[in-house]
Amino acid sequence: MGTSVPGPGSPPSGGTRCNQGVTATNQINYGLAPQLRARLMGLFLAGIGITLLVMTIVVVALRLPGDVLSAVVILTVVGVFTLGFFLVRRWYVVQIDDIGYQVRFVRGAGETNARWADVEDLATAEIHGSKCVVIRLRDGRSTTIPVELIEGDREEFVEEIKRRLAGRHGNSKK
Numbered sequence: 461m462g463t464s465v466p467g468p469g470s471p472p473s474g475g476t477r478c479n480q481g482v483t484a485t486n487q488i489n490y491g492l493a494p495q496l497r498a499r500l501m502g503l504f505l506a507g508i509g510i511t512l513l514v515m516t517i518v519v520v521a522l523r524l525p526g527d528v529l530s531a532v533v534i535l536t537v538v539g540v541f542t543l544g545f546f547l548v549r550r551w552y553v554v555q556i557d558d559i560g561y562q563v564r565f566v567r568g569a570g571e572t573n574a575r576w577a578d579v580e581d582l583a584t585a586e587i588h589g590s591k592c593v594v595i596r597l598r599d600g601r602s603t604t605i606p607v608e609l610i611e612g613d614r615e616e617f618v619e620e621i622k623r624r625l626a627g628r629h630g631n632s633k634k
Contacts, residue, residue: 488620489552490566491611497547504543508536553609554617556624561595563603571601576628582621593618 462522476578479627555562560575587604591614595603607614 465515476613487557489550490554490556490617491550492553493609493611496609501547510538512536514588518620523624553611554605556620558624558627560622561603561621563605566605567607569604571597571603574603576624579625582618583623584618596620 482521484609515532516529519522519526551565553563553565558576560573560578563569564572566572574597575596578597578599580598583594583596585592585594585604587606590606590608593605593607593614595605597603607617610617
């Protein structure tokens with residue numbers, strides 16, 4: 461589920477705002493889905509296991525000192541803890557506030573940030589087997605967000621975007 465960052469002028473997590481220089485209120489960050497974090501860690505651990513196996517075979521076959529394998533194991537442990545640290549941090553995929561939205565880490569998202577005043581409409585679609593939220597902009601561009609990437613309930617996510625679109629107060633149109 462997304463988390464609120466209260467108060468005007470309070471710094472958002474990650475240090476980036478949707479619109480630089482503008483004070484955002486009622487900011488909500490939607491993080492990376494736990495399933496995706498677990499999948500990334502699993503892929504990394506499988507890669508590490510293969511690397512350790514290959515390095516062990518190389519060390520034995522070439523009769524290298526055991527220190528070489530020890531160094532590889534130490535680097536592996538450091539890598540696992542580093543990746544674990546980055547995966548448990550709250551990296552947001554979608555950040556929304558009263559001014560607009562910003563999308564990160566989504567390959568093929570299209571337009572990654574826009575103001576609510578520039579949004580034409582909101583739709584849901586299934587693209588390549590993934591359920592997505594599509595935010596269409598007035599100039600023809602769009603943002604596509606696969607909801608499986610987002611932590612929390614996708615219905616709440618869609619409802620929050622609809623609420624933001626309904627309350628575009630104070631935003632000027634081009």
